[in-house]
Amino acid sequence: MRKIVLFGLMQSALLVSFSQSVPDADIISKLKQEESQNSKVMDIAFHLTDVSGPRLTASPNFMNAANWAKTTLSGWGLENARLEPWGDFGKGWQQERCYIAMTKPYYTPIVAIPRAWTGSTPGKKMINGGIVLLKAKDSASLVQYAGTLKNKIIMLWVDDALKPSFEPDGARLADSSLAKMAKAEMNVAPGQRPANDQARQQFMARQSFQRNLTKLFNEEKPALVLSINPRGNDGTVFVQGGGEYGKDAPEGPANIMLSSDDYLRLQRLVNAGVPVEVEADVKTRFFDKDLKGYNVIAEIPGTDPKLKDEVVMLGGHLDSWQGATGATDNAAGCSVMMEAVRLLKAMNFKPRRTIRIALWSGEEQGLFGSRNYVKNHLGDPATMKLMPEQQNISAYYNLDNGTGKIRGIYLQGNEAVRPLFTSWLQPFNGEGASTVTINNTGGTDHLAFDAVGIPGFQFIQDPIEYDTRTHHTNMDTYDHLVPEDLKQASVIVASFVYNTAMRDEKIPRKELPKPREGQRPI
Amino acid sequence: MRKIVLFGLMQSALLVSFSQSVPDADIISKLKQEESQNSKVMDIAFHLTDVSGPRLTASPNFMNAANWAKTTLSGWGLENARLEPWGDFGKGWQQERCYIAMTKPYYTPIVAIPRAWTGSTPGKKMINGGIVLLKAKDSASLVQYAGTLKNKIIMLWVDDALKPSFEPDGARLADSSLAKMAKAEMNVAPGQRPANDQARQQFMARQSFQRNLTKLFNEEKPALVLSINPRGNDGTVFVQGGGEYGKDAPEGPANIMLSSDDYLRLQRLVNAGVPVEVEADVKTRFFDKDLKGYNVIAEIPGTDPKLKDEVVMLGGHLDSWQGATGATDNAAGCSVMMEAVRLLKAMNFKPRRTIRIALWSGEEQGLFGSRNYVKNHLGDPATMKLMPEQQNISAYYNLDNGTGKIRGIYLQGNEAVRPLFTSWLQPFNGEGASTVTINNTGGTDHLAFDAVGIPGFQFIQDPIEYDTRTHHTNMDTYDHLVPEDLKQASVIVASFVYNTAMRDEKIPRKELPKPREGQRPI
Incomplete structure (x- = not known):
């Protein structure tokens, strides 16, 4: 039985109902301590940004960064570290x-x-x-x-x-924005955006003009x-x-x-x-010598004989646009994910389930790396033909909204997970992370998993200067990263992965989506 | 007798005491109309910035801009338009x-x-x-x-x-900042900044390090x-x-x-x-062919036989740094000053006193253009030996704080002018310009006049992005100008110049400053 720690009166009342999900306070405390004393997250970011440069999919810089990540993950003791081709991409x-x-x-x-x-x-x-x-x-x-x-x-x-x-x-x-998100009822499902004929026509005209140009x-x-x-x-x-x-x-x-x-x-x-x-x-x-796209994959193998074939995944896209070094989009997410597995390895953690980190490519061109990974290993959202491993992935955690610290998590419509995540965020409430929202968020790689019925989550992050200065700009540089925020996120991700790897059950799932054949991909 | 127009109950009370200073509402209204219908302020700015380029003192671009300004002022019917050498500057x-x-x-x-x-x-x-x-x-x-x-x-x-x-x-x-300025008692006089030994020593050490570097x-x-x-x-x-x-x-x-x-x-x-x-x-x-520095000078001659030897001056510095086209520092001020005289000419205004516009150079290196103009024509602040023309300059108005609209004016310690300027701003209260502060402001060319006892004023302006993005940067471009703000400023400056040129008396003066021999220049 796992240790139950009381965080205070308010929390202890909550704990009564979610006792099975309460995080192990000792573990969280060790994770926080390791991150505070020996953080490598900015070193990782330095290598992915300054040293590697812009990481356009299939470019030499991308391959350099991917190989560095693979070698580094191996060096920390992760297993099966590899560059896995996911299919044809095109020219670097x-x-x-x-x-x-x-x-x-x-x-x-x-x-x-x-x-x-x-x-x-x-x-x-x-x-x-x-x-x-x-x-x-x-x-x-x-x-x-x-x-x-x-x-x-x-x-x-x-x-x-x-x-x-x-x-x-x-x-x-703002607290008010977070409170609104927490109270939200389900927002529009991914891919079912409200139709607006005029906006769509204007969009089509612009697209057509661009093609003709x-x-x-x-x-x-x-x-x-x-x-x-x-x-x-x-x-x-x-x-x-x-x-x-x-x-x-x-x-x-x-x-x-x-x-x-x-x-x-x-x-x-x-x-x-x-x-x-x-x-x-x-x-x-x-x-044009190698037209394939590659993801970086590495694992901490599970140790529980009954659960080691099950997998907790975490990831972010390693590719960037070319204007700068893609620091907030998305070396930040990759650095946090790499730091999270480093933290777990540093604690000599023996997970019950296997932990698998994935650093995707082709995200900027259409989530290609994650979508093809899912298609190659888990199932095809067009037909909803699923492969056996689809059953084994407990959850996928993604980070791809810049350098801002984690403020909570999107349930992506999966209400059954709310009590779990609410409880898992408790040790981080004091650091600003407490919001659990039923909302979907789109635009990145968790969608690939969500599309085949695997719980795929993206964290809520402070925007910092994401939309104004760094997202797809020549200013998306190492200097636009906020070290303290990336450290906070690393510990939270590590704790979510830990909790997912250790609990008796897999993460609850939503109903399987319908086949999307003929529709545009999510 | 000039027409007295009542602006409303509150103002009419004020008018009793300042009736001599009340602006001619008809004139103000015509100035506003001309600016709103036929503004040239952005055309002027375009020529000074985009067309001329960075206007570093003594550079070919500066000379191009200065010659364009001279020709343009002549073209509007100003007289004695000229590039006036003010002394040796150095290399372009x-x-x-x-x-x-x-x-x-x-x-x-x-x-x-x-x-x-x-x-x-x-x-x-x-x-x-x-x-x-x-x-x-x-x-x-x-x-x-x-x-x-x-x-x-x-x-x-x-x-x-x-x-x-x-x-x-x-x-x-903010209204609160303006209110605070309006209520201020005299702040520290120019050149008498509070001593702070530690700060000064650090400054000297940095200066020495830079020199050695x-x-x-x-x-x-x-x-x-x-x-x-x-x-x-x-x-x-x-x-x-x-x-x-x-x-x-x-x-x-x-x-x-x-x-x-x-x-x-x-x-x-x-x-x-x-x-x-x-x-x-x-x-x-x-x-290094021509090492002299030049100011651009032009006049609208006075028409009152008794007052035409007296002069109202207005100006701003035409030189800029080299990183961009010096749009907010200070093509903005020059464009407004040029537009103000254009407005007055467009109304076929016959001033009682002579109006003289001056576009300075060498401001960025130490107010050289205005200081030397003053020394050549008006007096020497080191000795306080004054020339006859010092008596004839009623006032000098300067604009050099970016693109922001005028919110009021600094009295530069000249309390006697408060009722006058308060009244002159009344027609512009609705456009945000109403604050009269006893405060000094420094750093630009009005100081050269103030130093020899001539009323020299700088307007209060909204900062917009002056300190954050444009002042001495590569982003000080035409696109950082705010057209509506420059139009508002043009009309206000034109009205101040008009009022100064038409009133019976010169602008009240402060006591003559003491000679500054041996002290650093203001």
Whole structure:
């Protein structure tokens, strides 16, 4: 029988009903102590970010980081550490030079990042020239430019204007927001977002315009395309893809995302008829020797003869976009997950169930790593044909919302787990983690598990500067991590994994979802 | 007799005592109408920022902007528009190329701006190499590096760590702050700051360390110095000088200010022993043909035979630092001042006194343009020997605190002006401008006039993002201007100038200051 510790009067009343689920206070205390005295979470983050660089799926940097993670997990004594191919992804890509400056009417360097999987400026030397400003807002008005753009430096007119920000970049979740989440009734299920015809039509039109634009660029072969993402300001550039990574996809022209200040200045000058020239040297490289995608997997084997075939999984995606080193998206999550298993190993913990850590790839392109892992090992959400191992995964815990500390957990509609998680958070209530919400949250790898009926959870985190400064930007760097928050999260994740590995039963499950054949993936 | 208009019960009570000072409501209304219908303030700002570029004192860009301003003021019908030399400044300087990237362990472009008046990397081609990390915090520990730095790429260890920001970048002055300013008794007089021995000693030690560092760099001739200004983050780089502009000053090595994220990443990698290489191409150019500094001056001549030799002055500094286009520091102030005289000309206003606009240079290096103007025409604050024209300047109005709208005015210790300015602000109370504070404010060109006993005033402005994002940064761009705020300020300045030009008396004066011989300039 496990030790029951009273945390105080309020909690002791709760404990009466959830006594089976009460965390082992001694273990929690040891985890906290190890993390406070010997934390490695920032060392891990340093290797995943500064040392490895941007970890675009299938890029050399990604493979370096994945191999480092595998070696490191092995070094801590985890078993079966491996890079597991999950299927065909496509070409790797990296930037090898990115320089652009305005040279007339005066010299000024420009902040820019190549969009992923886009090409190089022609020739081996710097290119020079004026800028062609395309004034087209729909596909029809693109036609006028056919046959005129070859070897030109081009930009597309945008209506954007920047505004000062009167809201803080950084935030922690307010008590009132957390209370609202805790009281929520089930929100809309994943994949069943409310239809809004007008919004959908606008979205489709934008998508179609973007496709036609890409087609025009690929046909016309301009020397360089300048892009703007108006969400960024003050030198923060939001940048993701721009080209195609499929095996046989055409290589488009060089296409770089400029800081909004630089872009709008060029646009105003060109539009006013002021003679403008830029010089640029953009070189990128594609890799097509190995088109497979890989996840990093490692295990702490279970020790209870009856339960060791059962598995507790934890993970996060290791891949990032290319603008920076993907610190908050998602070296943070990977560092916490790695630190959580390190903590458990450091305590020489012998789990009843097997613990399996997974660091995914292809998440940014569509949760490919986790979805294919699930399809390869657990079941297919399209048909709901399940494999035997689907029964064995007790739960999957994911972390992928930045550097902020854990404030609670999303039940993902699984009400039966509420008392369990409420109890498991008790030792961390004093550190701000207490909220259990029935809500779903989307956009990351726990969905892959949820889609085949395996309890998949994502923690609630303080946003810090995730949406304003770091998520998919050139500022997603090590310096935007908050060490104390990552330490708190590491201990909480370790405790959840510990509790899941040790309890007699698996985590309660929801009803099996219906097959999603013909629907878009969750 | 001027028309007296009642603004309401509260105001009408005030008007009894200040009736002579009540603004002409018809004029104010026409100024507001002209600004709202035909504003040119953003066109002016566009020319001063986007078109002219960074306007470092004595640089070609500054001269372009100054000549454009002169021509534009002439074009509006101002008279005696000229570039007036104020004395010797030193060398002009501009950047002609600034490229740096990390090439090992992976490629990443680095955000950097050359520090003003620093040199170029050696040779005509790109340089490549590792980084020498200097670990020196005081002058004594610099000695160990003598003889080791030639042609190296070097950086200095810093202890800084970045933190997320939980305060808004942008702000407007709270009512409570304004109320406090309005109630203030005289604050510390300019130049009489409270002594704090410890702070002063620390400041002196830092200054001495910087001087020794510059000396070391000039002697050792490293290929490139990397600098960090830890105030900036998220891609915002604070950058000012780094070299000397004096006629015979030595040209130091290339010295560039990096974004803090880039700097700290390099530092961590080098410090951890990870092999790091960078490539860089930094070219700057000095100009020594004309070492003089210039102000832009233009006038609307007075028309009252008795008063036309008296002058109302308004101005702001046209020079900027080099990191961006000096939009909020201080194209904003110059645009507002130019727009104010344009408004008055557009109304075909015939002032009783002469109105003189001055756009200064050398402000960023020490209020040189305004101080020397005062010394050349009005008097010397060191000796308090005054010239005849000192008697004729009724007032000088300055604007130099960014893009924010006007919230009131600093009396600069001149209590006698309070009723006048209180009354002059009445037509703008509804637009947030009502505060009259006895306080001094420093740091800009009105001090030059105040120092010789001429009423010199600076307006109170909303800070917006001045201290957080734009003041002396690479983000001080046109896009950080707030058009509506600049329009409001233009009308208020025009009205103050109008009122000063039309009233029977000059603006009341404070007692003459004592000679400041032997003291540092205000």
